[in-house]
Amino acid sequence: MHQMIEAETLTKQYGTVTAVDGISLSIVRGELFGLLGPNGSGKTTMIRMLTGQVRPTSGSARVMGLDVVEDPIRVRELVGIIPEQETPPSFLTAEEYLHFVARIRGLDRIDARCDHWFDLLEFQDKRDVLCKDLSRGTRQKLMFAQAFLHEPCLVLIDEPLINLDPIMQRKVKDFLRGYTSKGGTVFLSTHILDIAEEICDRIGIIHNGRLLHAGRVDDLTGSGRHLEPFFLDLVRGDVGA
Amino acid sequence: MLVPDLFLAMMKEEWRIHSTVFWGFWFALFPVMIVVFAFFGSLTLPFFSDAVPYTVAALLAQIFFLLAGAMVGSFGLMGREFMNRRFGQASLIAYVSRSLPISERRIFATFLMKDTIYYILLYVLPFTVGFAAATPFISIDPGYIILAFASLALAFLIGLSAVCFLSTLYAHSVRLLAATLVVLALALFHAGTVVFPPYSFFLDPGLEPLALSLLFILIPAAISVLFVTVDYPDQVKRFKNSLDSLAERLSPLGSEHFIAKDALDLLRSEGGAGKVVFSFLLPVGLIWLCLQILIQFVPGIDPLMIFAVLLGVISSTIYNWLTEFDSFSSYAFLPVEVSGMIDAKLKSYGILSLLPVAVLVFAAAATGGAAAPFIPALAVLISVSAYTLAVTVYLTGLHPNVMLYHAGVFARYVLATSPVLLLIIFASIFDPLYALGSLLLVPAAAFLLSRSRRGWQTWEISGY
Numbered sequence: 001m002h003q004m005i006e007a008e009t010l011t012k013q014y015g016t017v018t019a020v021d022g023i024s025l026s027i028v029r030g031e032l033f034g035l036l037g038p039n040g041s042g043k044t045t046m047i048r049m050l051t052g053q054v055r056p057t058s059g060s061a062r063v064m065g066l067d068v069v070e071d072p073i074r075v076r077e078l079v080g081i082i083p084e085q086e087t088p089p090s091f092l093t094a095e096e097y098l099h100f101v102a103r104i105r106g107l108d109r110i111d112a113r114c115d116h117w118f119d120l121l122e123f124q125d126k127r128d129v130l131c132k133d134l135s136r137g138t139r140q141k142l143m144f145a146q147a148f149l150h151e152p153c154l155v156l157i158d159e160p161l162i163n164l165d166p167i168m169q170r171k172v173k174d175f176l177r178g179y180t181s182k183g184g185t186v187f188l189s190t191h192i193l194d195i196a197e198e199i200c201d202r203i204g205i206i207h208n209g210r211l212l213h214a215g216r217v218d219d220l221t222g223s224g225r226h227l228e229p230f231f232l233d234l235v236r237g238d239v240g241a
Numbered sequence: 242m243l244v245p246d247l248f249l250a251m252m253k254e255e256w257r258i259h260s261t262v263f264w265g266f267w268f269a270l271f272p273v274m275i276v277v278f279a280f281f282g283s284l285t286l287p288f289f290s291d292a293v294p295y296t297v298a299a300l301l302a303q304i305f306f307l308l309a310g311a312m313v314g315s316f317g318l319m320g321r322e323f324m325n326r327r328f329g330q331a332s333l334i335a336y337v338s339r340s341l342p343i344s345e346r347r348i349f350a351t352f353l354m355k356d357t358i359y360y361i362l363l364y365v366l367p368f369t370v371g372f373a374a375a376t377p378f379i380s381i382d383p384g385y386i387i388l389a390f391a392s393l394a395l396a397f398l399i400g401l402s403a404v405c406f407l408s409t410l411y412a413h414s415v416r417l418l419a420a421t422l423v424v425l426a427l428a429l430f431h432a433g434t435v436v437f438p439p440y441s442f443f444l445d446p447g448l449e450p451l452a453l454s455l456l457f458i459l460i461p462a463a464i465s466v467l468f469v470t471v472d473y474p475d476q477v478k479r480f481k482n483s484l485d486s487l488a489e490r491l492s493p494l495g496s497e498h499f500i501a502k503d504a505l506d507l508l509r510s511e512g513g514a515g516k517v518v519f520s521f522l523l524p525v526g527l528i529w530l531c532l533q534i535l536i537q538f539v540p541g542i543d544p545l546m547i548f549a550v551l552l553g554v555i556s557s558t559i560y561n562w563l564t565e566f567d568s569f570s571s572y573a574f575l576p577v578e579v580s581g582m583i584d585a586k587l588k589s590y591g592i593l594s595l596l597p598v599a600v601l602v603f604a605a606a607a608t609g610g611a612a613a614p615f616i617p618a619l620a621v622l623i624s625v626s627a628y629t630l631a632v633t634v635y636l637t638g639l640h641p642n643v644m645l646y647h648a649g650v651f652a653r654y655v656l657a658t659s660p661v662l663l664l665i666i667f668a669s670i671f672d673p674l675y676a677l678g679s680l681l682l683v684p685a686a687a688f689l690l691s692r693s694r695r696g697w698q699t700w701e702i703s704g705y
Contacts, residue, residue, distance in 0.1 A: 053573045054701045073576045081574035090566060091509040092502060096484040103488065103498040104575050128479040130509065 002029040003062075004154050004185045005050060010059035012045050012209075019045040021209035022059065027187055027202075029153070032180045034200035035189040036231060042209040043189035044084060047156050050187070051081050064154060077105070080147030084158035084189075087139050090132035094123065094142050097131055101146040117145035120175070121168070136163040144172065155179075157188040161195055173199050197227040205231060207238045244351055247343070251355040270648035272367040278655070279371025287379050295381070296444065297535065299389070303396040303440050304531045306365065308524050310400025313360050314408070349469045353405065353462055357398060365394045388443055395439035395454040404523075406461030412470045480509070499585030500592070506566040520562070524555055525600055529607075545608055546669040546676055549601060549618040550662055553625025556597040560630055561641045563589050569639050569700065580694040582639060587630075587690070594626060614673040621665060624679040624686075631686035631693070632657045638697035 005027040012020040020042040027033045037043050048054040050061055052072020061068045063075045088097045095114060102110040118124045121141040126134060134142065140163040147155055160176070161169045176186055177199055190196060196203050197217060205213040212234050220230060286298055293301075369390040376383050410418040438457060441450035487501035494500060528551050532544040563586050569579055601622050605615045636654055637644035644650050661682065668675035 048573075051574065055699075073578060076574065077576040083574050086571050086574065089502065089506070089571060091506045092484065093480050093482065095482050096480075096505070099482065099484050100498050100502060101575065104572075104577060128481060130478045130480065133477040 003027070003065075004029050004031070005033075005061070005063050005187060007050065007061040008059055010046070010049055010061055011057050012042075012049055012054065013057045018209050020049065020056075020206075023206070023209075023211045024059075025204055025211065025214055027185060029185050030180055030183050032176060032186045032199060032201050033188070034196035034203045035187070035206055036191065036193060036196050036203055036227075037189070037206035038191055038235060041206045043191075043206060044158055045209075046206070047081070047083075047158050047187070047189055051076055051079060051156055078152060078154070080150070080152040080155040082143050082147045082155070082157040082160065084162070086143070088131040088134075088142050088146075091130060093128050093130055094118075094134060094138070095127040097142060098145060098149060102149055105150045107150055113149050114145075117149065121145060121171075137165060137168065140164055141168070153183070154185045154187070157186065159190055159192075160188050161190075161192065193227045193231055197221070203227070205234055207235050210238075212238055244347065247348070247351045248355055251351060252359060255355060255359050271651070272363055274648045274652060275364065275367035276371040276374070279368045280374050281371075283372045283375035284378060286381075293535075299392075299443055300437070300440055300534065301531065302368075302389075302393060303437060303443070304527060306368075306393045306397040307400040307437075308527060309364055310360075310397035310402075311404045311523060311527075312400075312520070313356060313397075314401045314404030345469055346466055350466045353402075353466065356401060360401070361394050361397065365390065365397055368393065388446060392439040392443035395442065395451075395458070396437070398458045399439065399454065402458045402462040402465070405465040409465040409468055409470070413468065478509075494588050496581065496585035496588055499582065500589050503563050503586070503589040507562065510566065520558065521555065521596070522600075525552060525597075528552075528555075529604060541670055542666075543614050543618075543669055543673050545601075545605055545614050545618045546621060546673055547666060548604055549621040549676075550625050550665055550669075552597050552601060552604075553622045554629050554658070554662065556594060556622070556626040557629035557633055559593045559596075560586065560590055560633055563593075564639050565642055567639065573701075579639065579697045579700050583634060583690075583694055583697060586639070587634075590630060597622060597626065617669070617673045617676040621669070621676050621679045624682040625662065625665065627686040628661065628682035628689075629658050631689035635689045635693040635696070638693065638700055 003026055005025070007023055007025050009022045009024055010020055011018065011022050023042075023046065035043050035046060045054065049056050050063055050068060052068040052075050055069055064078050066075050066078070068075050088094070089100075092100060095118075098114045098117065099110055102113060107113060114127075118127055121144060123138050123141050126138050129138075131139065131142065144160075147157070161172060164172060173195070176188075180186055180201075188195075188200075200217050202214070202216050203220075204211055217227070220227060286293075286295060289298075369386060372389055373383070373386040375381075376386060407418060407421070410421055438450045438454040442454055483505060484498065484501050487504055488497040491497035491500045529544075529548060532548055535547075536542060536544050567582075569582060572582065598619070601615075601619060605618065632654055633641050633645070636650050636657075645654065665676055665679045668678060
């Protein structure tokens with residue numbers, strides 16, 4: 001099995017707050033891994049550490065064989081990232097933003113790549129609209145497109161479907177399943193449990209920065225359990241502990 | 242919601258926005274710092290009283306607060322851009338006109354009242370307190386304290402309401418704004434010597450200058466409120482792809498896509514043209530006027546040289562425009578380094594620096610085109626601009642608009658720049674050619690920028 005992500009006791013502290021507390025996990029090629037947790041549980045910090053956007057306080061992580069602290073730029077060259085909170089620049093149009101990202105990544109066939117994503121995510125009619133004037137859903141599509149523009153082998157997505165309508169959610173879910181079936185790897189974080197139960201191969205449950213559980217979704221559903229009660233029991237149990 | 246409630250809510254909101262964005266405790270120290278600077282600045286007045294009489298110092302203070310008012314007014318207040326920002330997603334209370342039965346006029350009027358009280362408390366009052374604390378040591382009649390406060394507040398409000406007025410015109414029509422500026426310039430030209438009303442009030446307190454000052458405040462403010470226009474952000478703007486063609490043209494510079502993006506940000510933000518007028522040409526024009534007054538009292542100074550120093554300082558604020566629309570967190574998920582972003586911003590700055598150079602050429606021509614001091618003045622402009630920019634980048638990285646309000650950072654900025662600037666000014670008084678020594682600031686700037694690139698490289702997104 002080819003390891004795409006390997007984290008060893010990864011920890012991040014902000015002052016006295018421990019956002020991520022000694023998490024170890026590994027994700028292999030072709031896997032769709034979902035990191036689940038309530039708001040503020042450390043999901044976003046985990047993604048930022050795995051992509052070299054923030055440095056771990058302790059522990060280590062390798063992404064596609066690269067140390068995220070030693071080689072963060074190379075990591076971000078190789079992977080695609082869809083952050084939850086960032087939006088595209090206000091005064092570029094949707095098309096200009098994709099061209100901007102393509103130029104940063106030094107890509108060729110920029111027009112063809114952009115056309116593909118405008119068609120796939122059905123927002124051709126918005127390509128000349130300033131990003132500040134786009135709806136949240138269209139901005140999310142744009143952020144989705146920029147992450148896949150360079151055809152990466154690994155994509156890390158923070159809350160993938162939160163602003164999309166049900167039709168587009170379906171389309172994105174199908175796309176992600178298709179992407180992993182062709183060898184792509186997805187690490188997504190979400191607090192929407194239905195998404196994880198439907199599309200993830202494996203999940204991790206994080207609460208207060210600690211990984212409470214990691215396992216296959218099949219194992220859970222095969223034993224007749226659903227993710228929601230399992231998640232709630234685990235998190236409430238952690239609160240009570 | 243009643244106006245007093247709205248007003249109080251806006252005051253709270255303004256404080257919370259500032260204290261949240263600008264590090265709470267450190268922002269609270271900002272007025273304290275103004276007190277300290279005003280106190281020590283006032284203590285030095287007797288030492289320079291031969292060269293700069295108290296009345297001239299008072300005039301300079303008035304012009305400074307006029308500019309401060311204009312800057313508060315122009316901070317985001319640039320026609321439609323201002324309305325979008327103030328009434329858009331960034332502003333919470335001012336946005337209620339869309340969901341509650343409160344007119345935009347009432348909101349804007351309350352907003353102006355809020356800015357008046359808030360910034361007088363933040364800027365004018367601390368300055369007056371510092372001055373008041375110094376009066377026992379410099380033999381100035383304490384009666385001037387109240388007079389100083391009143392006249393400085395009037396000067397500040399004239400600046401604020403003038404920019405509101407001009408930006409309202411701009412929001413309606415750029416041509417209307419241009420025509421008004423031409424009419425005002427012609428009126429000033431024909432009027433000959435005009436005494437600034439708050440200054441007249443300071444020199445000779447009476448009803449007439451007070452009433453005139455109030456008219457200069459209330460009429461523009463009333464027009465701004467009556468004709469307020471709100472361009473809500475749901476007006477969709479479409480543009481053809483200009484990034485690629487711009488980037489192709491800029492490709493010899495490297496980082497061309499970033500520079501092209503900066504250009505599009507400036508052009509499309511609608512503050513673009515407004516920024517040049519309100520944030521650059523207006524203060525620069527006022528400084529030029531101020532220098533024309535100053536040279537009547539201080540023989541021996543070269544106005545072009547002093548102008549070049551001040552122009553260099555103001556030029557460095559172009560960097561604030563360039564970073565206004567960018568946060569590195571918007572790029573942190575891409576293969577981009579902070580140092581690369583800083584380099585790109587410096588290149589954009591280099592291009593925009595042609596504007597102050599053009600202003601200096603224009604000013605030199607206005608002085609009769611004396612060629613001898615022009616070369617040293619140009620050297621001063623370039624050196625001061627490079628050095629103050631380097632200090633800004635060193636202290637604030639890609640976040641000058643936020644971090645310069647951090648009292649500690651601002652104090653370091655002032656300490657790093659003001660002695661150097663004073664030295665250049667004094668050197669140029671002895672001989673304009675001595676000002677060529679300012680070129681030593683260029684290697685200092687290069688050193689600071691190289692330290693900045695390394696220092697800010699480790700910057701990372703805060704919050705979790």
